[in-house]
Amino acid sequence: xxxxxxxxxxxxxxxxxxxxxxxxxxxxxxxxxxxxxxxxxxxxxxxxxxxxxxxxxxxxxxxxxxxxxxxxxxxxxxxxxxxxxxxxxxxxxxxxxxxxxxxxxxxxxxxxxxxxxxxxxxxxxxxxxxxxxxxxxxxxxxxxxxxxxxxxxxxxxxxxxxxxxxxxxxxxxxxxxxxxxxxxxxxxxxxxxxxxxxxxxxxxxxxxxxxxxxxxxxxxxxxxxxxxxxxxxxxxxxxxxxxxxxxxxxxxxxxxxxxxxxxxxxxxxxxxxxxxxxxxx
Amino acid sequence: xxxxxxxxxxxxxxxxxxxxxxxxxxxxxxxxxxxxxxxxxxxxxxxxxxxxxxxxxxxxxxxxxxxxxxxxxxxxxxxxxxxxxxxxxxxxxxxxxxxxxxxxxxxxxxxxxxxxxxxxxxxxxxxxxxxxxxxxxxxxxxxxxxxxxxxxxxxxxxxxxxxxxxxxxxxxxxxxxxxxxxxxxxxxxxxxxxxxxxxxxxxxxxxxxxxxxxxxxxxxxxxxxxxxxxxxxxxxxxxxxxxxxxxxxxxxxxxxxxxxxxxxxxxxxxxxxxxxxxxxx
Numbered sequence: 346x347x348x349x350x351x352x353x354x355x356x357x358x359x360x361x362x363x364x365x366x367x368x369x370x371x372x373x374x375x376x377x378x379x380x381x382x383x384x385x386x387x388x389x390x391x392x393x394x395x396x397x398x399x400x401x402x403x404x405x406x407x408x409x410x411x412x413x414x415x416x417x418x419x420x421x422x423x424x425x426x427x428x429x430x431x432x433x434x435x436x437x438x439x440x441x442x443x444x445x446x447x448x449x450x451x452x453x454x455x456x457x458x459x460x461x462x463x464x465x466x467x468x469x470x471x472x473x474x475x476x477x478x479x480x481x482x483x484x485x486x487x488x489x490x491x492x493x494x495x496x497x498x499x500x501x502x503x504x505x506x507x508x509x510x511x512x513x514x515x516x517x518x519x520x521x522x523x524x525x526x527x528x529x530x531x532x533x534x535x536x537x538x539x540x541x542x543x544x545x546x547x548x549x550x551x552x553x554x555x556x557x558x559x560x561x562x563x564x565x566x567x568x569x570x571x572x573x574x575x576x577x578x579x580x581x582x583x584x585x586x587x588x589x590x591x592x593x594x595x596x597x598x599x600x601x602x603x604x605x606x607x608x609x610x611x612x613x614x615x616x617x618x619x620x621x622x623x624x625x626x
Numbered sequence: 627x628x629x630x631x632x633x634x635x636x637x638x639x640x641x642x643x644x645x646x647x648x649x650x651x652x653x654x655x656x657x658x659x660x661x662x663x664x665x666x667x668x669x670x671x672x673x674x675x676x677x678x679x680x681x682x683x684x685x686x687x688x689x690x691x692x693x694x695x696x697x698x699x700x701x702x703x704x705x706x707x708x709x710x711x712x713x714x715x716x717x718x719x720x721x722x723x724x725x726x727x728x729x730x731x732x733x734x735x736x737x738x739x740x741x742x743x744x745x746x747x748x749x750x751x752x753x754x755x756x757x758x759x760x761x762x763x764x765x766x767x768x769x770x771x772x773x774x775x776x777x778x779x780x781x782x783x784x785x786x787x788x789x790x791x792x793x794x795x796x797x798x799x800x801x802x803x804x805x806x807x808x809x810x811x812x813x814x815x816x817x818x819x820x821x822x823x824x825x826x827x828x829x830x831x832x833x834x835x836x837x838x839x840x841x842x843x844x845x846x847x848x849x850x851x852x853x854x855x856x857x858x859x860x861x862x863x864x865x866x867x868x869x870x871x872x873x874x875x876x877x878x879x880x881x882x883x884x885x886x887x888x889x890x891x892x893x894x895x896x897x898x899x900x901x902x903x904x905x906x907x
Contacts (some may be wrong), residue, residue, distance in 0.1 A: 350811065352809070352811070353811035353813065353814065354811075354814065355814050355817065355818075356809060356810070356814065359807065359818065361818075361822055362822070362861075362863075444809055444810070444811075444814070445809070446809075447808070447809035448807070448808055448809025448810070449809070450809075451808035451809055452808055452809070455808065458744065458745050459744040459745070460744070460745070460746075460747075461742060461743065461744050461745065461746060461747035462742065462744070462747075463739065463740040463741070463742050463743070463744045463768075464739050464740070464741070464742065465741075465742060466741075466742035466743075466747040466748065466749065467747065468747065476807075487744075488805070489807070489808045490771060490773075490808075491773065491774055491805075491806050491807065491808055491810075492771075492772065493772055493774045493845055524769070524772075525772050525845060526640065526729070526757070526770070526772065527728070527729055527732035527733055527736065527770045527771075527772055527838065527840070527843050528633075528637060528725055528726070528727075528728035528729025528730070528731075528732055528733070528838045528840060529637070529725070529729070529772075529838050529845075530631065530633070530634035530635075530835075530836045530837055530838055530845075531836040531845070531847070532634065532835075532836065533634065533635065533636050533637065533725070536636065537636075537640065537642075541642055541643070552833035554811075554813075555811045555812040555813065556811055557808065557809045557810050557811055559808070559809060562808050564774055564806060564810075564811075564812070566812070580643075582643075
């Protein structure tokens, strides 16, 4: 049974069949039940109940989909300021709204950074209700990037390997992670990243769950793997430290105990879900 | 236990730490054990034993990695001609060489189609031994795309749902598939695609395995899911047909029997591995 993972729910009906029909999208935008996502601090706005804030449709750049039969739109919001500060907001965001937050955030971010055709260099324009861009000169279609990332717990004799990046808050340790590359399976990426970052040879990779992570557009794929030789060679260009933690260490950290040997990642991070899954297994 | 999947092996040591060091890469390219991948018909060349063909280093555009301690390079090969015809070659490619074929094919294809900066429109140049491009004007770094795709078997009372695209060879049926979108987990993408393409509501999504698919740069993620109501509403803009097949149907098709009710996808396709996994479960 995969764990509960923030951002991973179903979200809106994306109504893919409508995206290619600009007239229908315009009619939806003019409907009385249509709403447009509000933005604040460079992210979709969240109210005090943790719900997304919706307002009247003024600039329906992105067709997010249907909530029941009610159309939902967004603008290409401004760039986020200090993402670290915004992360505090995520702790308040309702889990059922999180997938919509993720889709709008990633989509807007992609448009902001892809105003030109990578194939010929000419300006591109919004296409398919915001789910693509098309070159104004050569006509090439471009689609939003989704970048798969593996994030994994290597296990050795009942302990798990966690690492610490220099940018982490004090005492925080988390699962190692890295982008999947072309020509690589998820399983091969897990083994490569564990060897690159920690010098361990892993096998028996198992999938646990996945999460869209909208900063800007990762698809986090959480796995476990086994390691026979626990000797570590830490890549200090990536990690400040990496070490093996016991089940008791992990239980104390997830419970937020003051005496815990490390501070766990927050509940909206898939690393948290992965640790909880491992502890329960 | 995940199934054997073509293209999914470890491949070369990608030696990520060397990519940022142009002087070291130049020295590797000049070493007597360095080899450069040959290209033929717009794809890496395969010899009669199913092995990749390597020659002297003349134009080390892409640093593929190390085979033991022997450096391996590739050019940005020409665009493939008729991919359908090239697919016949894959049946001859050695499984241990397939991951290298996949990485070189995807990487070259990405460079061919990304000569300009999507952020400002200026020309970009090869960067990090071929594992990125950098804008010559604004300096933005770009990295090769990996596009995650879900491919899945929906199951209902011991039968599986397979579909047929108009471009398939005669009698071929295969697992339904589609690109994962931003703001979407793998599990959500499986459910969305099954509903969009076949009108079925799926649950209990389970991961089976993954495969890099280098035409041009997909990451295929194979899953199973359960369906309670088998009534189909086929999206005829995507599929020519979709229907439920029994275990006997699948066994006959995988065995290549003349009397089989459909023709299975070829062994190098993850759909084949997924069907074999389902049948063995």
